[in-house]
Amino acid sequence: MPPLRTLYSYWRSSAAYRVRIALNLKGIDYVIAPVHLVRHGGEQRQDDYRKLNPQQLVPVLVDGGNVIRESLAIIEYLEEAYPDTPRVLPSGALACARVRALAQMIACDIHPIGNLRVLQYLARELNASDEQKLAWSQHWIRLGFDAIEKLLAERERPGVFCEGNEPTMADCCLIPQVYNARRFGVSLDRYPTIARIDAMCAGMDMFARAAPEAQADAPAS
DSSP: OOOOEEEEEOTTOHHHHHHHHHHHHHTOOEEEEEOOSSGGGOGGGSHHHHHHOTTOOSOEEEETTEEEESHHHHHHHHHHHOTTSOOSSOSSHHHHHHHHHHHHIIIIIIGGGGSHHHHHHHHHHHOOOHHHHHHHHHHHHHHHHHHHHHHHHTOSSOOSSSSTTSOOHHHHHHHHHHHHHHHTTOOOTTOHHHHHHHHHHHTSHHHHTTSGGGSTTSOOO
């Protein structure tokens, strides 16, 4: 029996969230090792975790003796290391490129700008108020969603998900960013395609089990 995989995760990290979705979609067993990004100054800054990931970020996947960092790299690793599980990258070079492009638009161009450490820097070094930080996050989410909505509405392969009728890595990235949009008060009214995809995913157990509030380290409401 293969060793159980460990995902170092924080309940509200959208990067960890997208990996949890991918693991669930592929039916790969794993356990969560919580890393609290705020408590005690941030557990990601403690020596043991810094040895595991010098970036001091989540997620990190430990699969046997292998340590994989960065959410998209983890998802691509799972796709290649476990080829007999359901696919999260479609067949065909063009479709695969479209999925990767959508995933990178979120993981590279929207999410990092509103990441916790960026918001902390804005407050600490630039004296940004809570209102200014909120406006910052809303601006970058809307800018990114404007482009994503257009691409999804005009996609070459329409379907109920980002690419066709099966969830892919693009959906793994989109749903956590929709969660962030709601968290920061960004309305989905002008993003009907994104909203429809989010509603479809919300009805699936694999997405529900990955949701922040479903995590053991989520604070009691």
